[in-house]
Amino acid sequence: MSQSGVGVSQNCINAYQSLKLGKKIKYIIFTLNSDNTEIVVEKESESTNYDEFLADLPEAEPRWAVYDFEFEKEGAGKRNKITFFSWSPDDSKIKQKMLFASSKDALRRSLVGIAAEIQGTDYSEVAYESVLDKVSRGA
Amino acid sequence: MSFKRSDLYPCNPATTRGESTKLGSNSDKIVYTNGRAVVIRDLKNPAAVTTYSGHVQNTTVARISPSGYYCASADITGTVRVWDIAGEDQALKGEYKVISGTVKDLEWDGESKRIVAVGDGRDKFGHAFMMDSGSSTGEIIGHSKVINAVSIRGQRPFRAATASDDATIVFHQGAPYKYEKTIKTHTKFVQDVRYSPSGDHFASVGSDAKIFLYDGKTGETLGEITDSPHSGSIMACSWSPDNTALVTSAADRTVKLWDVETRKALTTWTLGSTVHDQQVGSTWTAGDDIVSLSMSGALNVFDRRVGDKPARVLLGPQKSITAAVALPSASTFLAGSADGRILSRTYSDAGAESYAQLEGEGHAALVSGIAASAEGKAFSIGFDDKLREIEGSGFVPAVCPTSSQPKSVAVGPDSTVFVAEASGVEAIRSNQRVFELNPKFAPSAVAATETLVAIGGEDQKVRLYAWDGKALAESATLEGNKGTVSALAFSPDGSLLAAGDSSGKIVLFDIKEKKTVTTRWSFHSARIHSLAWTADGQHCASGSLDTHVYVWSVQKPMRNIAIKNAGPGGVSAVLWAGDGRLASAGADGCVRTWDITFHA
Numbered sequence: 145m146s147q148s149g150v151g152v153s154q155n156c157i158n159a160y161q162s163l164k165l166g167k168k169i170k171y172i173i174f175t176l177n178s179d180n181t182e183i184v185v186e187k188e189s190e191s192t193n194y195d196e197f198l199a200d201l202p203e204a205e206p207r208w209a210v211y212d213f214e215f216e217k218e219g220a221g222k223r224n225k226i227t228f229f230s231w232s233p234d235d236s237k238i239k240q241k242m243l244f245a246s247s248k249d250a251l252r253r254s255l256v257g258i259a260a261e262i263q264g265t266d267y268s269e270v271a272y273e274s275v276l277d278k279v280s281r282g283a
Numbered sequence: 284m285s286f287k288r289s290d291l292y293p294c295n296p297a298t299t300r301g302e303s304t305k306l307g308s309n310s311d312k313i314v315y316t317n318g319r320a321v322v323i324r325d326l327k328n329p330a331a332v333t334t335y336s337g338h339v340q341n342t343t344v345a346r347i348s349p350s351g352y353y354c355a356s357a358d359i360t361g362t363v364r365v366w367d368i369a370g371e372d373q374a375l376k377g378e379y380k381v382i383s384g385t386v387k388d389l390e391w392d393g394e395s396k397r398i399v400a401v402g403d404g405r406d407k408f409g410h411a412f413m414m415d416s417g418s419s420t421g422e423i424i425g426h427s428k429v430i431n432a433v434s435i436r437g438q439r440p441f442r443a444a445t446a447s448d449d450a451t452i453v454f455h456q457g458a459p460y461k462y463e464k465t466i467k468t469h470t471k472f473v474q475d476v477r478y479s480p481s482g483d484h485f486a487s488v489g490s491d492a493k494i495f496l497y498d499g500k501t502g503e504t505l506g507e508i509t510d511s512p513h514s515g516s517i518m519a520c521s522w523s524p525d526n527t528a529l530v531t532s533a534a535d536r537t538v539k540l541w542d543v544e545t546r547k548a549l550t551t552w553t554l555g556s557t558v559h560d561q562q563v564g565s566t567w568t569a570g571d572d573i574v575s576l577s578m579s580g581a582l583n584v585f586d587r588r589v590g591d592k593p594a595r596v597l598l599g600p601q602k603s604i605t606a607a608v609a610l611p612s613a614s615t616f617l618a619g620s621a622d623g624r625i626l627s628r629t630y631s632d633a634g635a636e637s638y639a640q641l642e643g644e645g646h647a648a649l650v651s652g653i654a655a656s657a658e659g660k661a662f663s664i665g666f667d668d669k670l671r672e673i674e675g676s677g678f679v680p681a682v683c684p685t686s687s688q689p690k691s692v693a694v695g696p697d698s699t700v701f702v703a704e705a706s707g708v709e710a711i712r713s714n715q716r717v718f719e720l721n722p723k724f725a726p727s728a729v730a731a732t733e734t735l736v737a738i739g740g741e742d743q744k745v746r747l748y749a750w751d752g753k754a755l756a757e758s759a760t761l762e763g764n765k766g767t768v769s770a771l772a773f774s775p776d777g778s779l780l781a782a783g784d785s786s787g788k789i790v791l792f793d794i795k796e797k798k799t800v801t802t803r804w805s806f807h808s809a810r811i812h813s814l815a816w817t818a819d820g821q822h823c824a825s826g827s828l829d830t831h832v833y834v835w836s837v838q839k840p841m842r843n844i845a846i847k848n849a850g851p852g853g854v855s856a857v858l859w860a861g862d863g864r865l866a867s868a869g870a871d872g873c874v875r876t877w878d879i880t881f882h883a
Binding site for chain 1: 763765788799801802803805806808839841842845
């Protein structure tokens with residue numbers, strides 16, 4: 145697999161650790177820094193509103209995100225699954241898409257404990273229902 | 284965040300010229316087929332309508348079991364499906380491939396256990412089988428051509444009579460069904476054979492315009508009804524629930540009621556004078572309604588005490604609905620279908636039971652678009668390359684030919700009509716062409732406000748033109764769609780434009796800023812056929828070939844209301860009918876209404 149050689153900033157790991165252990169942060173949006181050399185945290189949010197998370201995924205630029213997905217398993221109470229999103233909309237520039245696709249592994253491998261992975265190219269693929277469907281499978 | 288299913292306005296039966304169409308009934312319900320759908324409707328309660336779309340191929344006949352719990356429906360490939368009608372989910376009891384050709388008729392036995400299906404095939408023309416296992420219960424033999432009808436004696440000892448194009452009727456003993464004898468009474472195709480509810484007699488009718496009566500147990504011919512005969516092929520016959528009368532529907536456009544005891548004609552109903560008025564099917568419900576089907580698909584409901592005309596006529600589209608529009612009154616809409624017909628319909632809570640015919644000459648081919656003006660006029664375009672105007676309850680006699688195939692229509696200020704055609708866009712006012720635009724791209728959709736006209740093209744772009752009453756002047760190009768622009772709609776205040784395309788994407792544009800507002804309305808997976816805004820401009824509904832309907836929000840573009848599988852075969856039109864009521868029309872010829880609760 146081709147690798148872009150982009151590094152992961154320490155902030156990303158710290159933010160992820162606090163999401164995983166602190167249970168306060170709901171989601172983190174990651175992006176590349178302006179000169180495309182390092183993966184950085186764009187936003188950390190404590191909002192539990194899924195729509196706000198969707199609003200943070202831009203319409204024409206790729207992103208990565210980690211979302212602490214909480215759902216009710218029928219007859220077995222609440223479940224939490226840390227979900228990794230690769231957001232790569234059709235409308236984004238090809239260079240950006242390439243760069244994000246080849247840098248994804250660097251970020252993904254440095255985060256331990258991800259339970260589910262979602263790839264999205266349009267909003268129907270990251271809608272609450274379709275994510276819930278994927279995440280709750282085998283939960 | 285939710286919707287509730289409300290009314291369903293069904294299509295009418297499909298008919299074929301020169302062939303008999305079988306209608307089934309059980310208590311007050313009648314059952315018939317159109318396309319892949321099976322429709323069950325209640326004559327006493329218009330709101331009780333169900334459709335079944337489990338068949339992969341076009342359906343031909345459906346009948347409800349005497350028990351009332353199951354329906355058996357068959358299609359052109361010889362497949363019979365038995366499904367539950369007592370519950371909501373229409374669970375499949377069994378699917379059986381019984382013959383190799385089309386099934387023309389099927390019948391349940393009196394115990395709702397066995398089914399005989401007949402039709403066309405390579406090695407056999409009929410099959411008798413158990414409804415739950417599909418295992419054979421005898422054989423249907425003795426015919427040399429396609430079998431048109433089968434009727435089973437409802438009581439033991441069971442008997443089955445089959446009527447065929449080889450001009451014979453074969454009488455079977457059962458069950459298991461065995462060949463008993465061939466009855467050679469008719470001289471031409473035998474179109475229908477029916478047992479009386481008591482099982483004492485059965486009757487047959489045929490293309491030789493003759494009616495014969497037989498003994499139900501022995502199959503002995505009792506005689507012919509010769510009093511004031513039909514003058515054309517008789518397509519169907521049905522018995523009264525009390526066994527005393529017989530009704531026949533014929534291609535001579537008449538329906539006749541006979542007294543079985545005296546073999547005399549009691550009543551003759553004459554329906555119209557055109558090919559469309561030929562009678563091709565009938566059923567007599569247990570609730571004493573006589574239903575006769577016209578070639579046009581109209582269901583004529585007769586009362587045997589009323590002699591001159593049908594007590595009521597139930598109309599509906601016979602082909603898929605290709606375009607529909609809400610009239611400004613909001614309680615009425617117009618629906619155009621693939622055969623060129625346009626019907627008007629008032630929502631049933633406003634008191635209407637059926638569609639109404641528009642007076643005057645309509646389109647001769649597929650209706651490709653209808654648009655309504657604020658004054659209440661409507662304009663329709665068809666693949667007969669005509670623009671027609673609809674005012675009140677009929678077409679205006681004047682008609683304007685279009686220069687090439689029209690694809691989309693929109694109404695602008697003072698009833699100027701913009702028609703997007705294969706080769707250009709025409710502006711037509713009072714049936715006169717006032718302007719013609721011949722752009723480099725191929726236009727595919729059009730929408731208009733007071734001063735602006737938006738034209739979508741096959742080059743995936745939307746162009747805005749200013750309209751001054753005389754000419755169109757290009758003012759901007761909007762990009763963002765991923766396929767041929769297939770639907771355009773301005774919000775009521777004209778500030779936003781929704782553009783749907785053939786890839787299923789909807790792009791929302793801001794007209795003033797000439798930029799994209801959102802591309803988040805992208806949940807459809809196939810061509811967008813129709814877009815409709817609510818009056819407040821906050822929500823927009825979309826209907827697509829992918830069979831789904833979505834309701835989108837301008838304020839919260841990430842929230843939507845999904846109505847999955849809203850129209851089997853694709854949704855071709857969506858329209859709002861007052862506050863929170865959405866109607867969708869589709870390829871199955873049915874219109875469904877939904878009560879929408881918007882997101883808070």
